[in-house]
């Protein structure tokens with residue numbers, strides 16, 4: 487490892503854990519750590535941990551002869567990136583927390599705040615599976631479903647910090663009720679948790695989405711049916727996404743993407759069936775795994791310098 491040089495401090499704050507790193511301007515991670523979010527202790531305590539960890543990382547950089555330039559923080563929920571405010575989050579409990587200002591005051595460095603899925607999309611679009619495309623839709627499928635629309639390396643935030651909620655596109659009006667309160671959202675049909683729940687309901691024995699994918703691939707009829715229904719719903723959501731955004735590349739990330747070709751092959755075919763005059767996007771698996779959020783936070787930090 488070369489000594490000296492510039493780095494940014496990057497934190498990706500999730501419901502249970504924080505992925506944190508010192509990242510060089512070229513995207514190389516020089517140091518990484520993980521911490522518990524401790525959401526049960528309440529939002530004030532989480533904010534305290536974020537600031538302590540960020541300060542610790544900046545100190546570590548200096549101790550190693552590196553110069554910390556800026557800090558980037560990614561959080562879930564509704565994020566007002568322009569004002570640097572964590573507006574609302576179900577799993578961390580944030581309500582209008584001015585995290586950017588707090589980080590700048592504590593670290594004495596420029597800071598940026600971003601939405602976890604949007605910065606993940608930013609990283610996939612600039613450094614990962616979408617790096618050869620100018621128009622990218624990143625879709626993260628895990629316990630929920632959310633997307634980021636990235637054009638020329640910049641992710642659209644929406645007027646209220648809530649762009650990309652593809653999981654709440656209505657795909658089955660008579661479908662199961664979504665966490666948002668409405669029946670039939672894509673997320674209620676095709677998130678990893680929805681797939682596990684649906685199979686468990688029908689089979690009377692519990693299984694995760696990954697297990698359903700495995701059983702479907704092995705030829706189990708019920709698993710195959712549940713998996714197909716989810717893929718069809720996802721294709722409906724992606725077709726809507728393509729009608730809205732006309733992208734070159736769709737990058738599929740999140741836990742469900744680990745099903746690999748078992749997801750992407752049937753999804754590609756189902757999406758193709760739904761497109762009429764729209765151009766078919768390239769459909770690929772995410773390349774950065776669970777590091778995407780942290781790398782995206784680093785990119786946001788670097789962007790404060792340009």
Ligand SMILES: [Zn+2]
Nearest residue numbers: 654664666671
């Ligand atoms: Zn919903």
